[in-house]
Amino acid sequence: MPTSDVVLGTVPASGPLLLVHGGAWDIPGDEVEAHLDGIRRALRVGRRVLDAGRPALDVVTEAVAALEDHPAFDAGRGAVLDRDGLPQLDAGVMEGETLRWGAVASVRALPNPVRTARRLVDSDGQARLLVGEGAERFAAEVGEPAIDPGALIVDRERRRHAALLGAHGYHTSQAFAGDHPRGTVGCVARDADGRLASATSTGGVPFGRSGRVGDSPLVGAGFWADRLGAASATGWGEAIATVQLCTRACDALASGLAPAEAAAARLRDMRERIQWEGAAPATGGLILLGSEGPGGWAFTTPRMARGWWSGEAGEGAAVDP
Ligand code: ASP
Numbered sequence: 636m637p638t639s640d641v642v643l644g645t646v647p648a649s650g651p652l653l654l655v656h657g658g659a660w661d662i663p664g665d666e667v668e669a670h671l672d673g674i675r676r677a678l679r680v681g682r683r684v685l686d687a688g689r690p691a692l693d694v695v696t697e698a699v700a701a702l703e704d705h706p707a708f709d710a711g712r713g714a715v716l717d718r719d720g721l722p723q724l725d726a727g728v729m730e731g732e733t734l735r736w737g738a739v740a741s742v743r744a745l746p747n748p749v750r751t752a753r754r755l756v757d758s759d760g761q762a763r764l765l766v767g768e769g770a771e772r773f774a775a776e777v778g779e780p781a782i783d784p785g786a787l788i789v790d791r792e793r794r795r796h797a798a799l800l801g802a803h804g805y806h807t808s809q810a811f812a813g814d815h816p817r818g819t820v821g822c823v824a825r826d827a828d829g830r831l832a833s834a835t836s837t838g839g840v841p842f843g844r845s846g847r848v849g850d851s852p853l854v855g856a857g858f859w860a861d862r863l864g865a866a867s868a869t870g871w872g873e874a875i876a877t878v879q880l881c882t883r884a885c886d887a888l889a890s891g892l893a894p895a896e897a898a899a900a901r902l903r904d905m906r907e908r909i910q911w912e913g914a915a916p917a918t919g920g921l922i923l924l925g926s927e928g929p930g931g932w933a934f935t936t937p938r939m940a941r942g943w944w945s946g947e948a949g950e951g952a953a954v955d956p
Contacts, residue, residue, distance in 0.1 A: 642956040643895040643933035648945030652825045652930050653681045657940030658818035659869045659920030673705035674942035674952040691832035692730045694824040699749040699834040702820035709818035712787045714838025716796040722787045725852035726752045731831030731860035738852035739770040743784040749836045751779045799842040807840040821867025831865040833858045850875035855882035864888045870919015874909040894923040895931025
């Protein structure tokens with residue numbers, strides 16, 4: 636598939652709707668099955684929460700926690716390693732009705748950063764984004780478990796880190812077109828009462844600088860939900876944050892565009908506007924739904940792991956265009 640194309644798809648729905656993604660990049664053939672397995676597990680978890688009548692905010696948190704637990708993805712266990720050879724995790728979650736959100740960035744010892752982000756949604760609002768040690772201290776205060784960062788590292792990432800240590804001229808933007816590991820995860824949901832929510836979680840880019848934070852924990856960039864729509868992004872974080880991809884995609888729904896078209900239009904716009912010297916084209920993927928009707932996804936990378944469920948469409952998962 637030419638990487639310049641935008642691939643898009645629609646999921647018919649009139650009521651509750653669940654969309655998940657497991658990252659947009661050139662997923663190698665031998666990792667496809669693991670990605671589909673993780674996507675299906677997350678859909679099962681999300682549907683269970685949805686069927687129990689719990690709000691969309693709980694649905695996206697639990698589905699993303701399931702993806703963090705699955706080692707196929709660049710989030711939680713299985714995350715890529717930074718230049719120091721350690722995982723650096725970011726996550727954000729948001730509720731559309733109240734615009735309350737929570738996020739954590741640059742944490743190393745939390746197996747499920749999305750759960751700590753969720754605790755910030757419920758907090759008194761004096762902090763919405765916490766970083767590093769402060770985020771880990773907050774997690775301890777609210778009873779979220781911590782683990783040794785080494786326990787999040789899988790052999791696949793140790794090998795990839797060793798290969799990148801010896802690579803010359805590597806630019807983190809190249810990670811999305813080539814076969815460097817990518818697999819940020821996300822979920823958007825609409826519950827039976829029409830409430831919307833979004834969550835995104837990532838280990839960032841392979842071989843990123845210590846302290847580098849991408850789009851995923853930045854509200855409006857890597858995740859967003861309001862009364863109009865809910866979106867979760869994956870791709871080159873520096874570009875996504877610059878164009879505030881998720882807010883803009885939700886805003887595009889107001890002009891009457893269907894979710895898949897709105898997502899595709901914003902990804903095209905990003906690729907056209909962000910052309911920084913020395914960087915690869917600004918590619919990525921989005922899942923998006925509105926307050927009613929269908930949901931959709933779009934991506935400009937060779938593949939994107941994604942899954943969906945609605946009463947009309949049933950359950951499905953795919954990685955190919
Ligand atoms: N957007 C993430 C970041 O730049 C990476 C990804 O989506 O794979 O941190």
